[in-house]
Amino acid sequence: MRKYIKKRLFSIMSTMNEAHTIIYEQVKKKNFDMAYQLLGDCQACAIEIGTTIEQNEGEGHSAVHILEDYCEAVYQFSQSMDREANIDKSLQELQKLLNKAWDSLKYTIWEDKLEVVFLPDKASVWDSLESVWLAARDDAECNVHVIPIPYFDKNPDGTFSEMHYEGSQFPDYVPITDWQEYNLEQHHPDVIYFVNPYDGHNLATSVHPYFYTEKLRNFTDCLVYIPYYCSGGTQAEQFYEQPAYYRADKIIVQSPRLIEYFTPNVHPKIAALGSPKFDKVLNYKQEQSQVYDEWRKIAGGRSVIMYNTSISSVLRYDMQAIIKIRSIFDLVKNMNDVVLLWRPHPLIKSVIKSMRPELLKEFNELEQEFIDSKIGIYDDTSDITASVAFCSAYIGEETSSVVHLFGVLGKPIFLLNMNIIGQTEDEKLHLHFYDAAEVNDELWFPSGRNNVLYSIKKGSNEVMLQSFGPNYVKKNRLFNKILSMGDSVFLIPYNHNAICEYNTHTKVWRSTAINNALSYANFSSGCIYRDTVYMIPAKYDCIVEYDTKSRQCRYYEMRSKLKEYEDLQVDPKLDNDPLFFNGVCRQGNLILMASARTNRVLEFNTDTKEINSYEVGKEGNNYWGMAYDGENYWLISNRGKYIVKWNYHTGHFAEYDMFPDGFNGETQCFLNITYSNGYLFVFPKYSNMILKIDKYNGNMTFADFELPFKEGERKSSNYTWPSNYYFSKALQDDTVIAMSAYDNSLLLIDTKNMKCKLQHCMVNANDWPADIAGKFGKCGKNIPFACREDNNTTIGEFIKYVKDPDEKIRENQIRAYNEVTSNMDGSCGMKIHQMILDEFRS
Structure with missing residues (x-):
């Protein structure tokens, strides 16, 4: 019975x-x-x-x-x-x-075997149930039925359109019972497992209403919900609360940390036993797949990388998602050593048709182009596990649970940035930097992306790699200033924790750590006097004096000194601004520093170590840069749009605001001011022009160098520096240099003839450091371990890494996923079955 x-x-x-x-x-x-x-x-x-x-x-x-x-x-x-x-x-x-x-x-009267029913809707979600089914199938106390249920696409108005039934798409080893031949109400199975929690609340699709949980709960004694997705430690907001949670008798979740994402009312129902999806990939044997012969012929022994296109990317980014897909296709077309396996989400076209119908034509054309042009392997199979097993790595959005299938296997994961649309070869090799030092007839500079030291001859586009820094580090803006003295150059740390010295003759690096260095914005500027380097703080508390002979540092409090001036009131909106930035000038043994937070210029005496303060300009002023014209100092505003001329000896100041016609900007207008040949050149931060100021009469004009771009423009979306320039600097030969954020080109301005040349600083491809391995790690709350795309970490670099991955990184990835997954030994399905069986026995 x-x-x-x-x-x-x-x-x-x-x-x-x-x-x-x-x-x-x-x-x-x-x-x-x-x-x-x-x-x-x-x-x-x-x-x-x-x-x-x-x-x-x-x-x-x-x-x-x-x-x-x-x-x-x-x-x-x-x-x-x-x-x-x-x-x-x-x-x-x-x-x-x-x-x-x-x-x-x-x-x-003995009880018959337990009647256990599995109700997948799509063949692609069968991996969410299979390991439980295997345990029940092999249990002599159970009769098991797999009943794929039909589902409908939805029209934009919510009505049903086409019905789908995927019973024929399940693996051959899974016996299928037709949904029309098994009456749930009459059979009343003891246990029903289901994976679709939405009932009628999904906007794109719906299972047949007969299989809504409000009905299923009456057809069984134990209704068990198993998610069709897997997680990296959190749960998407759309899954916080669904009608099925209240109607199910048991809810399976991947780990205890996911319980908090459910309403407390259902917590007693939850069992944190893992994910059957992980069981499938962990226990998978490649010979099970029937598609490998065809795929192997296409791969031809090359590495295969899955490109997974999710529904969420299309819904969030619209046409940008289509453009991103095309950019990846264009990239891999020219790669002979890897093969792309493209796997669009099985429902992506249904969702586009229902919710983004204006994109359907473009998507269909892109899909057809991929197939007709044989760009790679087009994967529309129902068995995601076979695809994961076949591929060496993952490229795609982080919102898809497919990423975690690669995660538990330790296969490399690369998360796409939808706003980055493929770099050209020039863009990949185009350097940017934040300062340059004159060494003989060359400019030396540390890369803005890492601690690699380069040089370039004036007027030449060819960049020479001089040396990799000690303990190679990849991080933006490690150094904000470079100074030269004798045979050495000194790199002033911004987002780094040490001052670095490189001898251009002996090729030897020396590094001296800064006490209690910050993780970012330590020092904005620096200067040399006699045999000493002085580092001027951005957000660090002290001026640091570095003795180049003893290589020892001495520290002189600045932040606490500023507090001694009771009239030095800081506007709350300036609270996150640095102490000083580009407003630093040395005259003999005196270093003058214009405050970015107040209208004060502080003076540091390098002999006596005394600090004096001068009030410059109106109360409420604050300064981002300062230049000396041989008689007066010129200061540019930080948060305003004024320019101030100040005489150190008399204390007299004058403000200038008669800007040329067409000038646009109200706050944070200026990045730096540089003096050369009787004129001051003001380079824009967020304003729209380079200004030229006559030192004698203060007349302000537009410095029109006939640049091939307008200030504020960017050559492509790959140039993301927010300020219009990185830096400006006067050289010894009446030349002013400045690096534009338009395309990272270097402006060389001849201030005698008022002519400008553009110099592109391109590194040789062979000199580009392969350091992507250092970019793997935790990528947000739901990605325990991966590598994320940015302008410095490209798809091309990732593909190179996939061909020679690091075993330690693989081990770290598996360890990270173990922390967010119960039973990551492939036993989740067996434990779910055993729990349900034990409850019936009790």
């Missing part, structure tokens, strides 16, 4: 038992009509139980004979219940027979 039937019969007997007590009370009250009616009900229940037993166990069962005796006893009692003396004896006889029938049902 089926367990649920036996359970129902016990429930009926319990009701009869309660009726006996009520009958006794009604007879005592002389309410014979009510007692007679209840006795009739008990007799009807006994007949129903007996009939059910005969239908399931055949005629002649002892329990049926006992129930027949019970019915006779009911009749006899109904005839004599008005005689009070017989009440106790008659009811005792009824109870004795009912107890005997209970024992017979319990001990002589």
